[in-house]
Amino acid sequence: MHPTLTTAVKAARRAGQIITRASQDVDLLKVSSKRQNDFVTEVDRAAEDAIIGILREAYPDHAILAEESGASGESEYRWIIDPLDGTTNFIHGMPHYAVSIALEHRGQMQSAVVFDPVRNEMFTASRGRGAFLNDRRIRVSRRAKLSEALVGTGFPYRVFDHVDAYLGMLKDMMEKTSGLRRPGAAALDLAYVACGRFDAFFEIGLSPWDIAGGALLVTEAGGLVGNLTGETGYMESGNMVASTPRIFPVLLATIEPHLTDALRA
Ligand code: IPD
Numbered sequence: 001m002h003p004t005l006t007t008a009v010k011a012a013r014r015a016g017q018i019i020t021r022a023s024q025d026v027d028l029l030k031v032s033s034k035r036q037n038d039f040v041t042e043v044d045r046a047a048e049d050a051i052i053g054i055l056r057e058a059y060p061d062h063a064i065l066a067e068e069s070g071a072s073g074e075s076e077y078r079w080i081i082d083p084l085d086g087t088t089n090f091i092h093g094m095p096h097y098a099v100s101i102a103l104e105h106r107g108q109m110q111s112a113v114v115f116d117p118v119r120n121e122m123f124t125a126s127r128g129r130g131a132f133l134n135d136r137r138i139r140v141s142r143r144a145k146l147s148e149a150l151v152g153t154g155f156p157y158r159v160f161d162h163v164d165a166y167l168g169m170l171k172d173m174m175e176k177t178s179g180l181r182r183p184g185a186a187a188l189d190l191a192y193v194a195c196g197r198f199d200a201f202f203e204i205g206l207s208p209w210d211i212a213g214g215a216l217l218v219t220e221a222g223g224l225v226g227n228l229t230g231e232t233g234y235m236e237s238g239n240m241v242a243s244t245p246r247i248f249p250v251l252l253a254t255i256e257p258h259l260t261d262a263l264r265a
């Protein structure tokens with residue numbers, strides 16, 4: 001395993017311990033609201049501090065972009081961290097959330113970890129070396145037809161500018177796929193595309209820390225990722241699709257009729 005990945009795995013496990021301990025007493029959690037429907041708990045912050053402590057000790061010169069504490073440092077190397085993806089699930093005692101840690105070098109993702117502490121599932125990937133679930137190689141599913149696909153998505157929950165466009169896409173997907181799910185943790189949605197549980201995923205308005213790790217998992221597992229027109233730029237726009245290679249063009253064609261100018265960017 002590449003040394004940066006070993007460090008990321010260690011950090012994800014440490015964060016996982018903090019999250020799991022706190023999950024036993026969610027009623028005691030102090031929850032605050034960053035914006036409407038955007039919650040943070042002391043667990044998000046404690047998990048993030050633990051991750052940053054471990055990464056800084058190993059790589060003091062690397063830059064960091066973390067959801068709760070923001071950007072720090074300047075370097076060609078940048079760690080992108082979501083200490084707890086699926087906070088709303090966590091607060092409600094829904095056992096579906098994850099830690100996501102990715103390392104980018106000059107804008108290209110190099111290493112990725114998405115860790116589900118509930119199921120003890122560690123998804124990892126290194127550029128050019130494939131994607132793994134608990135050390136077993138994973139690949140995207142072989143499904144080629146949208147009609148047979150199980151599709152993950154996230155609903156708009158904070159910014160509602162694109163709700164109508166999104167509902168149009170959702171309606172078409174309802175009719176054209178074999179099922180839709182909104183599990184509530186985008187990093188895990190992408191990890192599930194990587195290991196073939198989902199055949200496709202789409203969401204509008206994500207943040208870089210939701211996407212960074214999962215995107216490398218999908219591409220290293222043989223899948224494709226893109227913005228809503230299939231191009232790069234999803235890290236900036238936060239609008240993203242991911243799927244098996246054969247479903248990708250059909251997925252984009254289903255989304256296309258609903259795109260506004262803003263969503264095309
Ligand atoms: C959220 C989850 C959710 C997605 C949201 C994200 P958070 O992350 O990934 O599935 O729909 O867009 O913000 O706030 O729980 O880290």
Ligand code: CA
Nearest residue numbers: 082085086210
């Ligand atoms: Ca997130």
Ligand code: CA
Nearest residue numbers: 067082084085
């Ligand atoms: Ca989060």
